[in-house]
Amino acid sequence: MMLTIQQRRERLNRQINERIRTLIAAYKTLGGSFTGDLSVSPIHLKEIKSREASGQEMAPLELSGNSERARRIRDAVEAALSDIILLGTEEHVRLAVRAASELVQGRNVHTHDLVVSLRNFIRKALDIERIPSDLELPRQGPSRPSASGGRDKGEGGKDGGAKGGGAGGMEGANMGGGSMGAGGPAGNEPDTSSSHPI
Known part of the structure; x- marks a missing residue:
């Protein structure tokens, strides 16, 4: 009986930790x-080319020079939103x-x-203390892909396929554990010794 209770507790802790890792x-x-630019552009590459061909005006982030970066940001954000809806x-x-x-709906999105x-x-x-109320934190937006991503198109294509499968697809979210990785605001693994009221 005690062994069964311990196994259930360990399984619950693993589930809690995986959930927190994913949300981190x-x-x-x-x-x-x-x-x-802290917004996410919904524009797809084929739509950008179509607009360019028809002479329609586009926001700076949607211009061809930045279209690949915008696509990578959008793909990673969509994957992160999917994980959040799940967990x-x-x-x-x-x-x-x-x-x-x-x-x-084709609108630019702010994630702050x-x-x-x-x-x-x-x-x-x-169990981290609250951020002091007198601190005025700046607005936050999506992580930007590493500039080295465009160094080699062939290599970048492989990386893009590997990075598009989860919220951890951005360079700034390299963590292990399922589709996401671990790491946190304090750089510590979630505590597995006790379950949190999640």
């Missing part, structure tokens, strides 16, 4: 930038669904509100 990876993907709290899911719906919600949840789950 999503947080890094959605909130890894403080500067530049997030009700508040996370509502914010993620709203962001995903705006992308589907979802990033704040994830940050508060993760810090509480890991």
Whole structure:
């Protein structure tokens, strides 16, 4: 009987840790930038080429020189939103669904509100003290792909296939564990010795 209880507890801890790892990876993907354009463009490459051919005006991020980077950001953000819808709290899911719906409707999306919600949840789950209320944190947006990604197109194509399969697809979210990796605001693994009220 005791062994069965211990096994259940260990399984629950593993599930909790995997959930937190996934949400940490999503947080890094959605909130890894403080500067530049902090929105996510929903424009696909074929649509960019179509607009260029027809002479339609496009925002700076949608120009051909940045189209590959915009695509990689969008793909990683979509994967992160999918993970949040799967494993997030009700508040996370509502914010993620709203962001995903705006992308589907062709609107630029800001992820800051979802990033704040994830940050508060993760810090509480890991028993980290609250961020001081007198600190004014800058707005956060999606992580940008590494500049070295375009060094070799053939190599970049392989990397793109490997990185597009989860929220950990961005360079800034390299973590292990399922489709996402571990790591956190404090750089520590989630505590497996006790379960948190998640």
